[in-house]
Amino acid sequence: MAWDILALDFGRGRDTSAGRARPARIVLLALVVALLPLRATAFPLGGDQTVLPAGTEFSEEALARPRELFHSEAMGGRKSYLVNLGDLAFNSPSILGGKARQAEMSCGTCHVNGASNPKLFVPGASSRPGTFDTTSLIFNARTFNSILDPVRIPSLRGARYLAPYGHDGRITSLRDFVYNVIVNEFSGPKPSDQVLDGLVAYINDIDFLPNPKLAPGGRLGTQASVEERRGEQLFFKPFPKQAELSCAGCHGPAGTFNDQFRHDVGSGGLVKTPTLLNANFNAPYFHDGRYDSYEQVVEHFDRVFDLDLSAQDTQDLVAYLNAVGDGERPFDKDGVVLRMKEVLELSSVLEVAIAAADTTVVSLAVTGVGAELRELTEHIPDIRNMTVGGKDERLAARAILKDLVLTLRRIDLEVAAGHIDEAMAEYRKFAQLVNFDVPVALKKAEPWSLFNSNVHQSHYTALGRMLPVTSRQSQ
Numbered sequence: 001m002a003w004d005i006l007a008l009d010f011g012r013g014r015d016t017s018a019g020r021a022r023p024a025r026i027v028l029l030a031l032v033v034a035l036l037p038l039r040a041t042a043f044p045l046g047g048d049q050t051v052l053p054a055g056t057e058f059s060e061e062a063l064a065r066p067r068e069l070f071h072s073e074a075m076g077g078r079k080s081y082l083v084n085l086g087d088l089a090f091n092s093p094s095i096l097g098g099k100a101r102q103a104e105m106s107c108g109t110c111h112v113n114g115a116s117n118p119k120l121f122v123p124g125a126s127s128r129p130g131t132f133d134t135t136s137l138i139f140n141a142r143t144f145n146s147i148l149d150p151v152r153i154p155s156l157r158g159a160r161y162l163a164p165y166g167h168d169g170r171i172t173s174l175r176d177f178v179y180n181v182i183v184n185e186f187s188g189p190k191p192s193d194q195v196l197d198g199l200v201a202y203i204n205d206i207d208f209l210p211n212p213k214l215a216p217g218g219r220l221g222t223q224a225s226v227e228e229r230r231g232e233q234l235f236f237k238p239f240p241k242q243a244e245l246s247c248a249g250c251h252g253p254a255g256t257f258n259d260q261f262r263h264d265v266g267s268g269g270l271v272k273t274p275t276l277l278n279a280n281f282n283a284p285y286f287h288d289g290r291y292d293s294y295e296q297v298v299e300h301f302d303r304v305f306d307l308d309l310s311a312q313d314t315q316d317l318v319a320y321l322n323a324v325g326d327g328e329r330p331f332d333k334d335g336v337v338l339r340m341k342e343v344l345e346l347s348s349v350l351e352v353a354i355a356a357a358d359t360t361v362v363s364l365a366v367t368g369v370g371a372e373l374r375e376l377t378e379h380i381p382d383i384r385n386m387t388v389g390g391k392d393e394r395l396a397a398r399a400i401l402k403d404l405v406l407t408l409r410r411i412d413l414e415v416a417a418g419h420i421d422e423a424m425a426e427y428r429k430f431a432q433l434v435n436f437d438v439p440v441a442l443k444k445a446e447p448w449s450l451f452n453s454n455v456h457q458s459h460y461t462a463l464g465r466m467l468p469v470t471s472r473q474s475q
Contacts, residue, residue, distance in 0.1 A: 051102040052122055052138070057129070058109055059119035064331040066115045066281075069157075069207040079205065079345070081352050085361065086202025088346045089195050092368040097187035099138055104371075107181070107199075114206040116155045116282055126150050131289040134185040143184055152289035154274075155282050158208040161256045162275055167287040169262045169272035175200050192360055208256075209278050209327030218253025220323060231320025234313055241306050247317075251276050257324065266304035279325035294318045294325075335451045336442035339376050343369055344434050350411065351431075354423045359415055362423075366412040370405050376442075377401045379450040390448040397445035400438055404430060 072079050079087075091108040093101050110117050110132060118130040125136040131150035135143050151167045164170065165177035178199050182188040191199070215221040220232050235247045250273045251257040257276035264270050271287045285291040291300065298317050302309045309317070332338050347369045353361035380394050380401075407430045414423035450456050 051099050053124050055121070055123045056103075057119055057121040059112070059117060064333050066113050067330040067332045068113045069209060069330075070205045071207045072205050074207055080201065081349060082198045082201040083205045084202075084345055085195070085198030085349045086200065087198075088349060088365055088368045089191070089199050090202055092364060092371075094364065094367050095182055095188050095191060095195065097189060098140060100186045101188075105186075110153050111156050114156045114203070116153045118153075118283060120153060124148070128284065128289060130284045134181070140185060140187045142187075150289070151287055152282075152284055155278065156203050156206050157278055158256060158275065159206065160204040162258065163260060164272060167271055168269070169260075174203065178203070194358075194361065195364070209281075209329055211277065211324070211327045213323045213326055214253075218255070218257065218324075220320075224323060225319065227316050227319040228323045231316035231318070231323075234309075234317050235320055239305050240308055245305070247301075253324075266300070276321065276324045278327045280322060281325075281327070281329060294321045297321075336376070336439065336446050336449075339372070340434060340439050340442065343372055343376075344431075346372065347430065347434065350427050351424075354411065354415055354420060354427055357415060357418070357420055362415045363412055366408045370408050373401050373405050373408075380442075380445050381448065390445060393441075393444040394448055397441045400433065400441045404433060404438065407433070 070079055070083070072083065089095050089107075090111075091106045093104045093106045095107075096105060110120055116130065120126070120132065121129045122132065122136075122138065125133040125138050125148075127133075127148065127150045130153055132153055133148055133150040135145045135147070135149065137144040154167075159165075159174065163174065164172045165174055171177040171180060175196055179191065179196060182191055213221055213224065220228055224232075235251075237246060239245045250259050250261070250263060252259055258273040260273065262270040262272050267286050267288070267290070274287075279285075283292060285294075285297050286300075291297050295314065295318055298309070298314050298321075301307060302314070307313075347365060349361060350365050352358075353365060377398050380397050382394060382398055407426055411423050411426045411430070414420075414426060446452065448455065450459055
C-alpha cells in the first residue's frame with residue numbers, strides 16, 4: 001500500500017489559510033491506514049500530535065463556513081489589492097511566531113472568516129471553548145503573567161465602528177492593536193508597513209450581518225412581537241437604584257449598540273462595552289466568556305445592579321436581545337468551487353507584487369496560496385488500492401494541483417532573482433490554470449473527496465476512534 005510523492009509533498013503540518021482552521025497532518029503508516037474503515041486518506045489529528053497541548057480543538061470538521069460580507073462588495077465594488085493582501089496575511093501562519101507558527105495557526109484560526117470561533121480550545125490557554133489567553137506561556141514567554149485569564153474570542157464584523165480595541169479597550173488604534181497581537185501576543189516578527197496596511201484594510205472591510213428586524217436608528221421594526229417591544233421598553237428604562245444608568249445608556253441603538261467606553265459591570269474591572277449587533281452568533285458572553293446565554297447575562301445585571309426583574313421582565317429582555325442580535329447569516333458549503341474562488345482572490349496580489357518586485361509580498365502569497373492548495377489536495381484521497389472510486393480523476397486532480405504549487409515556487413524564485421518578466425509569465429500560466437483547467441479537474445474528483453458528506457462523515461467518525469481517549473474526552 002504505497003503513498004505516491006504527492007502524499008509526501010502535500011501532507012505537512014496544520015494549515016489555517018483563507019480563514020479556515022485546518023487539521024494537522026502526518027504521513028501515517030500504511031498498516032494504520034489499512035486498519036481504518038476510511039475511504040479518504042487525509043487524516044486530521046488532534047493536539048496530541050502537534051506542538052500544542054493534548055486536547056487542542058480548532059473546530060476543523062465543518063463542511064459549512066460563515067460567509068464574510070465585505071463592505072466594498074456590498075457597495076457595488078470589489079475588494080482592493082490591500083484587502084486581498086490583508087486576507088492573505090490574516091490567514092497565514094508565517095506572520096506569527098513561536099508555537100503558533102509551528103502549529104500552523106493564523107489569525108483566521110481564532111476568527112474564522114472574520115467571525116469568532118466558539119469551539120476553539122487550547123488547554124492551558126482556554127478556560128472553556130471560545131476563550132483564549134493572549135498572555136499564555138505557550139505563545140510568548142515575554143508576556144506571560146503567570147495567570148490563566150483567557151478572554152472571549154470576538155467577532156471582527158463591523159470592527160471599524162468598534163474602537164477602542166481589546167476587551168479592556170486599552171488600544172485606540174486598530175493598526176496598533178493588530179501589531180500588538182502579532183508581535184507581543186504571538187511572538188511574530190515585526191510586520192512590514194504594507195502588510196499592516198493590508199490587515200487593517202481587510203478587517204475594516206468586514207461588515208456586520210444585516211438585521212431586517214431593526215429599523216433606521218436601531219429601534220425595532222414594525223414586525224416586532226409584543227414581547228420584544230416590552231423588552232425594548234425595559235432596555236431604555238432607568239435602573240431602579242441608579243437612575244442615571246440604563247441598558248441603552250451604554251448600548252445606544254442609534255449607533256452600533258455600544259458607547260465605545262469602558263465600564264465596571266461587576267465582572268472584574270473595567271471592560272469595553274461590546275456591541276449587541278450580531279451578538280446571537282458571538283457566544284459565549286462577557287469579556288471572559290463566562291456566560292452561555294442571554295438569560296445568564298440578564299440575571300447577572302439583575303443581581304449586580306438590583307434591577308428587581310420579574311420572570312416576565314427577564315423573558316422580555318431576552319426576547320429583545322435576540323431580536324437586536326439577529327442577522328441574516330449566510331453560510332457557504334465547502335467544496336472545490338469555494339476553494340478555487342479563494343485561491344483566485346488570494347493569488348491576485350501576485351500580479352501587483354511581481355510587477356513591483358516586492359519579494360516580501362510574493363513570498364507571503366506563494367506560502368499562503370501554496371498551503372491552501374496543499375490542503376485542497378489532502379481532501380482528495382490518493383491511496384490507490386483502497387476501495388475509493390474515481391482513481392483516475394483523483395490522480396489527475398492531485399497532479400494538476402501539484403503543478404500549481406510548483407508554478408508558485410518558480411514565481412518566488414524568479415522574483416528573488418530579479419527576473420520579473422519570467423515571474424510574470426509564470427503567474428499568467430498559473431492564472432490560466434486556476435481559471436480554466438483546475439476547476440474542471442477538481443469537479444470530476446469531488447465526488448470521491450472529503451467534500452462529499454458521506455466520505456467526510458466516515459472520515460471524522462474513524463478519526464474519533466483513532467484518537468487517544470484522553471484527547472477525545474477533552475474535545
